[in-house]
Every structure is written in C-alpha cells, then in structure tokens.
Amino acid sequence: MSDPSATQNSTIYVLNGPNLNLLGLREPDIYGHDTLDDIAGRLEDRGRELGIEIDMRQSNHEGHLIDWLHEAGARGARAVILNPGGYTHTSIALHDAIKSIAVPVIEVHLSNPHARESFRHVSFVGRAAKGTIAGFGALSYLLALDAAASL
Numbered sequence: 001m002s003d004p005s006a007t008q009n010s011t012i013y014v015l016n017g018p019n020l021n022l023l024g025l026r027e028p029d030i031y032g033h034d035t036l037d038d039i040a041g042r043l044e045d046r047g048r049e050l051g052i053e054i055d056m057r058q059s060n061h062e063g064h065l066i067d068w069l070h071e072a073g074a075r076g077a078r079a080v081i082l083n084p085g086g087y088t089h090t091s092i093a094l095h096d097a098i099k100s101i102a103v104p105v106i107e108v109h110l111s112n113p114h115a116r117e118s119f120r121h122v123s124f125v126g127r128a129a130k131g132t133i134a135g136f137g138a139l140s141y142l143l144a145l146d147a148a149a150s151l
Contacts, residue, residue, distance in 0.1 A: 009076055009077075009078050010051060010052050010053055010078060011052070011053045011054075011055055011075070011077045011078060012047070012052055012053070012054055012055070012077065012078050012079050012080070012081060012145065012148050012149070013055045013056075013057070013068060013071075013072045013077050013079075013080045013081070014040075014043060014054055014055065014056040014057070014080075014081045014141070014145075015057055015058075015059075015065055015068050015069070015080060015081070015082045015083070015084075016036060016056070016057065016058040016059075016083045016085070017058075017059070017060070017062075017065055017082075017083060017084040017085030017086065017087050017088075018059075018060040018061075018085045018086055018087065019060065019085055019086065020036055020058050020083060020085055021036060021058050021060070023035050023036045023039070023110075024036075024038070030110075030111050030116075031110045031111060031137075032110060032137045032138055034137070034138040036056075036058060038138065039138050039141050040054070040056045042138070042141070042142060043056065043141055043142065043145055044056075046142055046145055046146075047145065050145070050146075050149045052078065052145075052149055054145075055077075062087055062091060062093060062094065065082070065084065065087070065094060065097075066093060066094065066097040069082075069094070069097040069098060069100075069101055069103075069105070070097065070100070070101065072101065072103050073100070073101030073102060073103050076103075077103050078103075078148065078149075078151070079103060079104045079105070079106060079130075079148035079149075079151055080103055080104070080105045080106070080148075081105075081106050081108050081141065081144045081145065081148055082094075082098075082105050082106070082107055082108065082125065082129070083107075083108045083109060083110070083141075084107070084125045087125070088107070088109070088113065088123045088124070088125050088126070089113075089122055089123065089124065090124070091124055091125065092124055094124065094125050094128075095124040095125060095127060095128045096128075098125065098128035098129060099128045104130040104148070104151050105125075105128070105129045105130060106129060106130055106131055106132070106133065106144045106147055106148055107123065107125050107126045107129040107131070107132040107133070107134075108132070108133050108134065108140045108141055108144040109132070109133075109134035109135065109140060110134075110135075110136075110137050110138065110140055111134070111135060111137075112134050112135030113134060114134075130151070131147065133147065
C-alpha cells in the first residue's frame with residue numbers, strides 16, 4: 001500500500017477567485033482569450049510531466065477560497081497557487097488564511113496589477129504569499145506551477 005502522505009505532498013491546489021469563471025469572455029484585451037478550462041488543461045499536462053497532481057477550483061465567494069486554503073493546509077498539500085482576482089486588493093481574510101497555514105502560497109495574476117489602476121497596486125494576498133507571478137497571461141500559471149514544484 002502506498003504512503004498517503006506522499007500522495008498528499010504531490011498535490012498542488014490551484015485556487016481561482018471571483019470572475020475568473022468568465023476568462024476568455026471578460027475583457028480579453030486584459031486577461032486574454034484562454035478560458036479557465038484551457039489553463040487547467042495545460043496545468044494538468046505539465047503536472048503529469050512533473051509527477052504532480054493538480055486540484056483546480058474556482059469560486060466567486062471569499063469563504064470558499066478560505067476553506068480551500070485551510071483544506072490545503074490540513075491535507076499537507078505541496079503548495080497552493082492562488083489567483084484571488086479582485087480579492088487581491090481587499091481581503092485581509094485571505095491574507096490571514098494564508099498566514100494560518102504552513103503550505104507555501106504563490107499568488108498569480110494574468111495581468112500586471114502594477115501596470116493598471118492605482119487601487120490594484122496593493123496586494124494583501126501578496127504580503128502573505130511566498131511569491132507573486134504576474135503579467136504573463138495564462139503563462140503566469142505555468143510559471144507558478146514550475147516555481148511550486150521546486151519548493
């Protein structure tokens with residue numbers, strides 16, 4: 001029988017916040033034409049190459065994201081890749097949830113928040129995360145996966 005902790009440690013959660021279910025449709029000039037399913041497929045392909053299981057989820061509700069961060073911590077996930085969407089700039093609760101788990105969290109963004117409106121320049125999530133990858137479109141997720149796999 002295989003060691004269950006080895007399986008858990010090979011899992012990387014990929015959590016996506018509000019409005020990311022509309023990728024490909026919502027402001028494609030900023031966020032691109034790739035859908036979340038397109039990105040999930042690329043992550044799963046790369047995950048197989050790396051021997052990593054991808055657990056990808058999306059919610060428009062902050063509490064779900066917090067519950068999933070807690071779950072990742074409780075299950076001993078290898079890492080979490082988190083695109084918090086608009087919660088990036090507003091959520092002390094996500095900041096605190098990240099700080100409450102031992103699992104490293106990598107913040108990811110399709111666009112570069114620092115090249116956008118000034119209210120997007122502050123990331124409460126980024127202040128708690130291990131690191132941030134932003135501005136490379138859908139490639140940001142793959143870069144984050146490679147970073148997470150090396151932790």
